[in-house]
Structures are given as C-alpha cells and as structure tokens.
Amino acid sequence: MDSSTPRSVTVSGAAVAPDACAARRRKVGTIGFFFRHHRLAAAGGLIVALFVLAGALAPVVSPFDPDQNDVQATLALPNAKHWLGTDHLGRDLLSRVIYGGRMSLYISFVAVGVGGAIGIAMGTLAGFYRRLDAPLMRLNEVLLAFPGIVVALTAIAILGRGLENLIAAIAIVQIPQYARLAHGLTLAIRDRVYVEAAVAIGAADRRILGRYILPNTIAPMIVQTTLLIPGAIMTAATMSFLGLGVTPPTAEWGAMLQNSLQWSVLAPHIMIVPGLALMLVVLGFNLFGDGLRDVLDPRLRQHASARGANVGQ
C-alpha cells in the first residue's frame, strides 16, 4: 500500500494544500481505508486470513484427528458431533478440510516462493543483461507453450511422485509467469534516469540490481503473487485429484474428491465440502488480489489480465 501513496500525492499535490495532502496520505495508507473502499477485496482478504489461520492452527482448532476413524459413524451427514459429517471411513470431514487447507497452503506457498525466486532472477537478469535476454526468454517461451497442468504432469513423470516432487512441479509452473513480469519491469526500469545516474557514478551491477531495480518491482510482484497462489493451489489439488500429487490417506482437498462420486448418492457432502473449501480459498485470493492490484499498481492490469492464460486450469 505504501508505494501507492507517493503517486496519489503527486496527482493531488498541485491543487490540495500540503497538510490536507498529508492527511489524505495517512488515510489512503491505512487498512481501514482499504476495507471501506474495496469491500470485495477486504472480504477476500478475510477469507484468506481465515484459511491461513485455520491451517496454521490446525492441530488446535480441528475437533478430531483427521485420520481417526469413527466406525460408529461412517458416511454420517452433518450433525452436532461432526459439523460437516464424516467420510466413508468415519473420519471427521471438518478436521480433514482444515488439514487439507493446511496442506494446500503449504504446497502453494513453498512452490510460489521457490518458483518466484527462480523466475524473478531469470527475468531480471534477462532484462538487465542484453546478452542473456534471448536465451533465457526463449526458454521461458517454451515453458509457456504448455498449460500449467501439463508442465506439472511432465515434472512428476520425470521426478516421480511424492510431496517434495509435487512442490517442485508446481514451482516450475510458476517460473515463466514471474520471469515474464520481472523481464518486462526490468526493461522498463533499466532506462530510467536514476539507473543511468547510478551507472554514471560507477555503481556495480549488483548494487544497481539490488538497490535500484529490484525494489521498484516489489509492488507488482506482490500483486502477481496474490494472483498466482490460487492457481498454484488449484494445480496442486488437480494433481492430487488425478492421483499424481498428495496421495490418500493424507488429507488434501483434491485427494479427498478423488473417489467422492462413488459415495455421492448416500453422502453428497463428501463431494461438496472439499470442493467448496477449494473454491472459497481461490475466490478469496482472487478478490483480494484484484483489490490489491487496484491499490498497489493500476498499471499492472494489462499484465495481470494475461496471467490466467496458462495458470491453474
């Protein structure tokens, strides 16, 4: 939110008195302002916060052990003891959904972190050093020629199954998204006067990149991250649903849905609950990300609207 304040000052600065301007700056920067003026985004943020909290505190807040079977109550509909019912093995669905969310968020955060770091490094270097531009960005184009799920499937075919490999696969999917954005931003910033000035006084490349270029890419990167995490969550769940990600009995939304259709006539909630949770958290991130984009970087609209092109589904 901070980076938007200087811009609003320069816009209103000419007409408004300095102290009114400062007051406005304080207001725009506050969380309260964000909540009042971007209600949907705030709602999205709340959903996300709720899932993150529930995931982080899963051992504390979940009423049962997610793997504990209650043989007296298999396929139970939602009731006072099991708020969201139980599955075919009598495991508490609410607890499994909470642990499933913990798993989804863990996978997507780590994958986006790792993939983002590699992608940003790739894109920034390609944008800064002209000689690296063609080779690195062509490589990027190759990754972008495949839908995310196909890249993830291929990575699993090469690496084999398992949680670490799933995270690696999802991370690889994120790389080209970050590289493309970092590349574009670096190209734009590289020619600014302050970078030229830094070059003129003989600053080392490392300093120019670390002090003048990267800090100016932070706001769009944060927005990009909020909008890529739901895609990562979705891809991870899809992989588990296809039987190539997290495997049962581990609680994970995609894995929980895998065989849910066969119980659907007796217990439709088994099919509805994990899907609804997945949709809610993705919706939350999308709403929050859209709002954040409006606040942090309106110029990103164009970039970000091209994003969904191969992420997630």
Next chain:
Amino acid sequence: MGSFIWQRIVGSIPVLFLVVTLVFFAFQLIPGDPARMLLGPEATQETVDRMRQELGLDKPVLVQYVNYLQRLVQGDLGKSIFTRRTVVVEMAAPFVNTFYLAIAAIIAATIPGIVLGTIAAVKQGTLWDHLASVFALLGISIPVFWLALLMMYLFSVQLKWLPSTGNQTAAHYIMPTITLATFSLAFIARMTRSSLLEVIRQDYVRTARAKGLPERVVVGYHALRNALVPVLIVVGLRFGYMLGGAVVAEQVFAWPGLGRLLISAVNQRDIPLIQGILLLFAGSFVVVNMIVDLFYGFLDPQIRYR
C-alpha cells in the same frame, strides 16, 4: 502480407527446436536405467545390455540427441514402451477426439463470453454488470474437476439425463465441453468487458455517437470491432491450451483424448509416448499462435509493418 506470413513461419522454428531439445534433455534427468526399468529387476544384465544397444542407450547423450532429431524429421517419434505400437499411431485417434472437444469448448466459451462481457461493459455499473462480473469471478474460481463431479452427480447419477462417460453421441459432448469451457468463458468475458470499456472512451466512438449513429451501431460496429482484437488473441491462446489442457475434462468423463493418454503415459512412465504428446502439444500451440498472429495482422494493419 506474404512476407509477414513467411516471417512468422520461419520465426516459429527456433522455438520448436528449443521445445524438442528441452523435451529430449529433460527426460535424461530421470534417475536409473530406462532399459532396466523397462525389463524389470529380474532381467539378466545381458538382456539389459542388449536392450540398451537396441534403444541406442549405450551411445553418448549427444549422439542419442542427434539420432533423436534425425528420426524426428522423418516423422518417427519412437514406440510406446507398453503397447509397442508407434507413438504416432497411439496419438492419432486421441488427437482427433481432443480436437473435436476443443472446438466445441472454444465455441461454447467465446460466444457467451463475448456476449456477457459486452453486456457488462455497455451496462456498466448496473445490476447486469454486477451479475456478469460475479458469474465471471465464479467461473474463474471454481475448480474444474469439482464442477465436472457436480455435473456428473446431478445430470448422470440423479437425473440420468446425460451419459457420464465416453464420446459416442452428441449428448456425450455436453458435460466435457462445459468443463473445458467454463474457465475460458469467464476469462473471455472479463477481457471483453475491460477491452470494450477502454475503447468506448476513445475519440472515434464519441465521433460516431456525435454524428447520430444509433447506439447499436456505435457499440456493435465501431467499438466492438476494435475491442475484440485483444480478445481474439486470448481466444486463440485458450484454444491452444485446450488442445493440451483438456486433461481434467477427459479424465473425469473418460474422453479418449490426448489428456487422458498423457495421464496414463505418466502413470506408466512411458517416456517415448510422453515426449511425443508434449511435442504434439507444443506443435499445435505454435500453429494456433501463428494463425492467431496472421489473423491479428489481418485485422490490425499496424502489426504487419512493425
């Protein structure tokens, strides 16, 4: 225009070459001996060695790479490890099935998507706009495999209106098409809305209004025509991804297409088949993009002379 087409065709060759190279070398990373994996742990060392020789695995990697390229330009993608049939034969029928599904899905996504986006933009700020936006947001956020399950439960299990698996009749197309189209529909609707809102503010639209043209002509002819150029690019891109990304729709509804073939190949670690499918995906993506570019150049003369 002729030289523009030529440029695009030549320009796509390096990317395709890079795809082939990456696909070849990525699979060199697999730990273990492919011949041993193929024959199982009981096979004697002698048999394994013979298999290695047969597959050319005893040669240096670079020699293998050159051999791979040589066979590739002759249209030889190798043989499936499990069925022992050529990869080209394995992929032929599934490619056709996926192609039909993708055609159905791109039509089902584009027309309603553009209509929805146009309504939202023209009636900006009204209830219609909000409804369209909410619908688009839900379409982007709903997990497609879950949507597929819910449809299957409702229309096949409960109501028994639609067949759940296979691709024999037109009715078989309905649910896989919706599954594959939903995300793109929502995406296209959002793109159309934002693109049209931008165009509507342009001077030439104001001019068209000022000279007294009916709103229908202003929007339908002057504004929409220009607003649809970026939307069209996305439609092309989505179609390219549909050819490769129908994995979920095909898996849930047992549609005998490339996505389903890819999953079974990944499950069996049938490397030549995976490589073949990846090359086919990349090839069709590049071709679709080329067609989009040509179409774009046709619609927007500025591109041709850049």
